Amino acid sequence: MIYLTTTATTIPRVLQQVSEQASWIEGVEIRADLLDPTELSGLTTLARAVRDCSSGLKVLGTIRREADGGRWTGEESKRRILLDRLSRAGFDLVDLESDLPTVDAERSGATIVRSLHDLKGTPANLERLASTLPRNPGEVAKVAVTPQSTAELVAIFRAADRLRDLPHVLLGMGPFGVPSRILTRRLGNMLTFASAPGESAAPGHLTPRALSELYRLASHRDSTRWFAVVGNPIAHSRSPAYHNGRFAEEGIDAVYVPVLVDAVAPLFELADALPLSGFSVTIPHKRGVLALLSQMGDDVRAAQACNTVLRTPSGWRGVNTDVIGFLAPLDEVLDDPLRGASVLLLGAGGSARAVGYALLSRGAKVSIWNRTASHARALAGDLAGLGVDGTVDVLEQGSEGVSASAPTVDIVVNTTSVGMNGEGDPVPWYHFRGHEVVYDIVYTPPQTPLIVRAAHAGCRVVTGDRMFAAQAAAQYELYRSIATAGGPDV
Ligand code: NAP
Numbered sequence: 333m334i335y336l337t338t339t340a341t342t343i344p345r346v347l348q349q350v351s352e353q354a355s356w357i358e359g360v361e362i363r364a365d366l367l368d369p370t371e372l373s374g375l376t377t378l379a380r381a382v383r384d385c386s387s388g389l390k391v392l393g394t395i396r397r398e399a400d401g402g403r404w405t406g407e408e409s410k411r412r413i414l415l416d417r418l419s420r421a422g423f424d425l426v427d428l429e430s431d432l433p434t435v436d437a438e439r440s441g442a443t444i445v446r447s448l449h450d451l452k453g454t455p456a457n458l459e460r461l462a463s464t465l466p467r468n469p470g471e472v473a474k475v476a477v478t479p480q481s482t483a484e485l486v487a488i489f490r491a492a493d494r495l496r497d498l499p500h501v502l503l504g505m506g507p508f509g510v511p512s513r514i515l516t517r518r519l520g521n522m523l524t525f526a527s528a529p530g531e532s533a534a535p536g537h538l539t540p541r542a543l544s545e546l547y548r549l550a551s552h553r554d555s556t557r558w559f560a561v562v563g564n565p566i567a568h569s570r571s572p573a574y575h576n577g578r579f580a581e582e583g584i585d586a587v588y589v590p591v592l593v594d595a596v597a598p599l600f601e602l603a604d605a606l607p608l609s610g611f612s613v614t615i616p617h618k619r620g621v622l623a624l625l626s627q628m629g630d631d632v633r634a635a636q637a638c639n640t641v642l643r644t645p646s647g648w649r650g651v652n653t654d655v656i657g658f659l660a661p662l663d664e665v666l667d668d669p670l671r672g673a674s675v676l677l678l679g680a681g682g683s684a685r686a687v688g689y690a691l692l693s694r695g696a697k698v699s700i701w702n703r704t705a706s707h708a709r710a711l712a713g714d715l716a717g718l719g720v721d722g723t724v725d726v727l728e729q730g731s732e733g734v735s736a737s738a739p740t741v742d743i744v745v746n747t748t749s750v751g752m753n754g755e756g757d758p759v760p761w762y763h764f765r766g767h768e769v770v771y772d773i774v775y776t777p778p779q780t781p782l783i784v785r786a787a788h789a790g791c792r793v794v795t796g797d798r799m800f801a802a803q804a805a806a807q808y809e810l811y812r813s814i815a816t817a818g819g820p821d822v
Pocket residue numbers: 654657678679680681682683684702703704707747748749750752758773774775796797799800801803
């Protein structure tokens with residue numbers, strides 16, 4: 333159940349927030365501590381007014397103290413009087429902190445949410461803390477902690493598994509806790525909280541629409557397959573939109589969540605705990621995950637990087653869809669086969685490894701040029717040792733030497749990060765002849781200065797968003813085959 337946590341300071345604005353979000357929510361948490369004190373007299377009719385906005389909505393009343401992350405700074409005795417009043421004013425649920433002495437609200441007939449907040453970390457004894465919260469039968473134990481690591485997120489899921497018989501809400505606040513706001517059903521949580529767009533009531537809140545439409549909370553079942561994208565940072569990844577969109581389009585019982593990961597060992601613990609059926613790996617873990625794979629494809633071995641991890645009955649298998657994702661759009665624009673084509677490869681970082689392997693596996697003649705020549709030499713040495721068809725060398729000369737090779741270059745590929753945010757050209761001195769295919773894998777934005785300049789010179793161009801889409805499509809096929817394979821493979 334998705335509850336909108338209101339953030340407005342006036343009652344008319346609270347009701348406006350409810351009306352605007354009503355299509356995606358089943359309940360509303362009225363945060364009375366955020367209301368202007370002059371509005372508090374209107375609380376007694378607010379539950380009814382919320383239901384007038386949209387019938388069937390459950391209403392939870394909360395007056396959060398500053399010590400628990402709220403804004404109530406008034407007298408504690410006044411707060412308790414207000415809490416009692418809420419419980420008699422048609423609120424379905426009332427939030428009472430665990431340390432409150434008995435108040436009338438407990439005798440009111442409203443469901444009590446007995447809450448405990450840790451704004452700094454995740455206590456070790458989560459399960460015991462939660463199970464000792466309720467004072468009376470029927471109370472809901474709510475524990476909101478602030479995980480500071482992926483390991484602490486794992487602890488939340490493990491604790492939830494041991495609380496199956498207790499009505500509970502176990503949440504991680506902040507960036508590490510985001511999956512706990514989405515995987516409500518997996519955690520056995522009674523509800524999850526969300527905020528109106530641009531109005532975050534608590535760290536890590538998503539919008540009701542994102543929870544409802546992107547993550548399809550109402551569709552989660554015991555049979556649902558969980559997938560993820562893992563990295564650091566992760567909040568801006570486009571992968572959840574892509575994969576959840578495709579799962580929804582095809583009616584596949586699978587959901588894909590973003591997970592902030594600070595270390596690979598707890599990532600694999602999380603993958604076991606959820607369990608994940610597969611996950612996409614992004615910066616900075618593409619190399620780190622290799623140590624925990626039990627099988628890897630040639631593409632992963634060659635690129636020494638893995639962007640896709642799949643659960644198999646015999647352990648985790650690593651795949652690198654950047655290789656196929658790079659080649660697919662190139663094949664679409666090339667008139668001639670790649671075999672024997674002369675390629676100028678700019679850059680010698682992580683993605684240059686996958687791109688270099690892709691080109692060599694098709695028999696291309698690759699010349700690497702990089703800002704730091706020693707990195708180019710190391711990459712060329714590794715690629716040459718792979719025993720694939722093509723040839724590889726390093727352009728040690730400065731800009732003049734590289735420019736001199738231009739007439740014989742068929743394809744220029746940029747794998748440096750220059751051009752991100754629309755800034756910079758990795759080779760501003762390079763003169764395009766117009767016969768080349770120019771491929772820039774940078775996709776933020778796709779129209780990089782290099783692409784604009786090459787197109788202006790008459791070159792055929794391939795933009796990085798096409799590689800992104802092709803590698804994501806290849807990943808999706810792998811995830812879909814797991815998600816539709818029938819019984820659980822875990
Ligand atoms: P990386 O491992 O950090 O490598 C960065 C490369 O850029 C290195 O060769 C580095 O040279 C060079 N470089 C950085 N700053 C430079 C500068 N100011 N001038 C000249 N060269 C510079 O990064 P990566 O993982 O390979 O990613 C590179 C880019 O590819 C990123 O923009 C990423 O978003 C994009 N990418 C796109 C896709 C896609 O699907 N389209 C997939 C993967 C990556 P040094 O060796 O001298 O440091």
